[in-house]
Amino acid sequence: MKSSRAAIRYAKALLLEAVEKNSVEETFSDxxxxxxxxxxxxxxxxxxxxRVIKNSIKLSSLSLIFKDLGSLTLSLINILHENNRMNxxxxxxxxxxxxxxxxxxxxxxxVTTAVPLNNELEDQVLETISKLTNKKTxxxxxxxxxxxxxxxxxxxxxxxxxxxxxxLKNIKQEFNKNxxxxxx
Numbered sequence: 001m002k003s004s005r006a007a008i009r010y011a012k013a014l015l016l017e018a019v020e021k022n023s024v025e026e027t028f029s030d031x032x033x034x035x036x037x038x039x040x041x042x043x044x045x046x047x048x049x050x051r052v053i054k055n056s057i058k059l060s061s062l063s064l065i066f067k068d069l070g071s072l073t074l075s076l077i078n079i080l081h082e083n084n085r086m087n088x089x090x091x092x093x094x095x096x097x098x099x100x101x102x103x104x105x106x107x108x109x110x111v112t113t114a115v116p117l118n119n120e121l122e123d124q125v126l127e128t129i130s131k132l133t134n135k136k137t138x139x140x141x142x143x144x145x146x147x148x149x150x151x152x153x154x155x156x157x158x159x160x161x162x163x164x165x166x167x168l169k170n171i172k173q174e175f176n177k178n179x180x181x182x183x184x
Contacts (some may be wrong), residue, residue, distance in 0.1 A: 010080070017104065026072075030073040042051060048062070059078070076092065107156060108138045108155075109140070110140045112139065112153075112154075113143060113150075122139060122141060149163070150165045150167070151166050
């Protein structure tokens with residue numbers, strides 16, 4: 001929990017600095033790259049979180065891996081090194097992306113379906129969400145064959161479950177409630 005709060009503080013400071021230096025989009029792009037790099041390489045997460053590997057080695061590794069990124073991102077790496085916080089670099093990137101989306105009034109939504117959505121249906125879902133919330137929306141489609149049919153839509157903290165799996169579960173619960181009735 002402490003690392004998450006620290007990551008938020010670093011991400012806020014990075015966003016403020018990016019706004020001040022008019023490089024918000026470049027920094028956002030950098031943080032997207034950092035997020036993807038950590039997601040694709042679990043060894044990198046283990047290396048930054050290791051207490052055995054010296055911070056100087058972590059610094060040189062991260063500086064080499066992310067050498068083509070912007071000056072603010074490279075400064076962030078150095079600040080994390082100075083403060084012995086290299087282990088939260090990936091979390092800072094995630095928190096920065098969240099703050100950026102808030103800053104740009106962009107929300108993310110996830111729709112889970114039994115089969116992948118086609119482009120036309122995805123556009124309709126995006127349009128409907130945007131109209132309801134008056135915000136730009138990015139949509140992620142996840143596939144879960146166990147849903148059988150229907151969908152589960154999650155926008156922020158709100159979830160709407162219109163899956164057949166959920167409907168069947170509700171019917172089963174109703175049957176289980178009524179099993180105590182006596183038949184005469």
